Amino acid sequence: MTEADSARAPRLRRYRIGLQEIVRGDCLRVLKRMQEHSVDVVVTSPPYNIGLSYRSYPDRRAEEDYLDWMVAIGTQLRRVLKPDGSFFLNISGSSAQPWLPFELAVRLRALFVLQNHISWVKSISVGVDSFGHFKPMNSQRYLHRGHEHVFHFTCDGTVQLDRLGAGVPYKDKSNIARRGHSQDRRCRGDAWFIPYQTVRGRAEKFDHPGTFPVALPEQCILLHGREQAHVLDPFMGTGTTLLAAQNLGCTGVGIDIDADYVAVARARLRDAMAGRSE
Template identity: 55%
Template sequence: MTRPGRSTGGEASLAEEVAAAQPCEWRVGKQRIVHGDSVDLLARLPAASIDVIVTSPPYNIGVAYNSYDDQRPRADYLAWLARIAGELARVLAPSGSFFLNVGGTNSDPWIAMDVAGAFRDSFVLQNHIVWVKSVSIGEDTVGHFKPITSRRYLNNNHEAVFHFTKTGAVEVDRLAVGVPYKDKTNISRWKHGSPVRCAGNSWFIPYRTVKSRAQKFDHPAGFPVELPERCIKLHGVANATVLDPFLGAGSTLVAAEKLGCTGTGFEIDPAYAKAAVARLRAGER
């Protein structure tokens, strides 16, 4: 951790470091974690300084976060997101990519679309990706989902990932997240220059099996590291500068560190910031 006026060689625990100052900042590898409100912290970033933004804001569906009320009036919530959108547009490079993960509930199916709409004045929607958490093929099911008991709704097995850019014309590295050809003869027969093809806009990324909240880093709504990793790869810039303004337990920065990218994450809750720092210090992959 680096912070003016404090030695990095002290014996303070990570929890004491979190509580000592606000905003509080740590550097682990190529990653920077800042404890504070993203509205305030975004204003401190230089314009056009970020290549890739990957984030998942609170969904406003009553998730029990430690330091955030996830049941705000819808108009206030969307106005807040529109304000965030303006700042994200300011800090994103002209050729940058912004990946926004949004979930929701069966009883309120408009949440993802409403959230995407809050960013419409600041960005162009270039790709709409479906993050599939669980899928049934024939009589087999793979992945994880939260089952519900209902006579109206199906189990909700997917979330949206909106790929925003400033122009809608940003080139991406589709083959960086490609899949091998099923029929290998297609490679020579159609003169493809790569053994892999575009995987499309449905991404099957299951959660890892966990048996306790601690294995989820005590965060109620994190996403797998594989999701931001795939987003960063798709953008396709070597040594990209990555930002997550709603860092949570740090999955985006774990992915950025794995890929050799420089990353910054903002997190308003000290416990979640602590979890992100601990994951990076432990060298999670």
Template identity: 50%
Template sequence: MDYKLFHKDCIEGMKQLPSKSLDITVTSPPYNLGIKYSKYSDKCERTEYLEWTLDWTNQVYRVLKDDGSLFLNLGSSPNNPLLPHQVALLLSEEWTLQNTFHWIKSISLEKKDGEHISAGHFKPINSKRYVTDCHEYVFHFTKTGNVTLDRLAVGVPYADKSNISRWGHTKGKDRRCRGNNWFIPYNTIQNRNKERPHPATFPYQLAETCIMLHSGGRPCSILDPFLGIGNTLTAAQNCGMASFVGYEIDEHYLDEAINLTTENATIQ
């Protein structure tokens, strides 16, 4: 396996990669919501942020193969809800939005017996205008809109097992498409600084779902322009991917990513 981590700006770094050389990009850039990173200012004018987004996604477009996938995780805030949609509209001038997934962090359900259950974690807000935000977007962009996915690689068992024999498309397998709502909660932690020393991460299981959906388990090359503490790297390892390229401007986050890897990852 060839895993390379770069301590540099992703735009400059990706310019050095060959065109059409990578299969999958899974990433979560800064959201421009004022999150306190140590080496990046997450608060700029909206037009400046969108121009920067166009700069780095243009490089991703160049280095992705024609049948590649970009899985772009974006969130918002209650008083700034349009940002993910503005980014999606901007990218749709060049890319095709093939799928939109909803990463559900927390959910409350009423069971048939009337009992209410809640699962997952969320950051509560105290407001008379807004409800607590329990989800984020994962936009799946491709160059053509015709990229074949392995839906059953991330499928789920049928709740009603009679469907297995009732429908011919099941081919006798207890597996159905998961759909576009993905409930993937954060793992419980006791100390953020020690266990998740980054102000805005996604669970590695989210990246795993994206990787498996595109690859179906076959070895692929993965790119994460915003490596953070390495959750996409962990996902690539867990999925047995052939190669990985990641960029991070903060050396402390990069050190955390290196500590997570079991592969012979090299820092460039």
């Protein structure tokens, strides 16, 4: 961050709600102040650099500038992550910019090991049926984009996971005794079907262009498998990762530069703690 950028950056503000801390501020500035090796799990979805309409962030940087910025953030995430921590990065390109997620993953190779590559399936067709919310696609050149990437990075590639904690019951129950399993639970695999609820406008997504369902960060935290984990989302948006952390009894820190998104995140956490539906 340059001196001019620092002067324009909003004053840091911190809010404590339940087990969660919300920080309004520039994420790189906040990360540099965080304690080394203090985070168990990072779950985040940064701007994709494909022209989405965020309130306080221009999502159209030059590609090299964007990648350099994300590597600078990745460097700080590597510093604050515990040696046995997990960094789940949700990102997607566009039909016209399909390479960008992979370019970023390659850049981050200098900092992390790509331990798992998960496909978050948002919508799918099976036979003549379909499941999930299909965003309209008008182009005659491209297929409907029904998935996004979740890159699971670790420091050295040897992190032990709770695959059954994030698993699913067996479809064929005979597999339990026949294969000597101790419980009705199997690994979920690396394709996760987690659909959005159908929305009819941005207001139902809290006027944010890049939300994800609470179930996505919940599965990431469960897969990492540490009880009372300390969770970080440096691009918190409307607070979905913190909701997941709160639901699972984990502490968390969420960072966002936009005051309105911070207000939404605070309200969602308060409502969740009061037992009100979203």
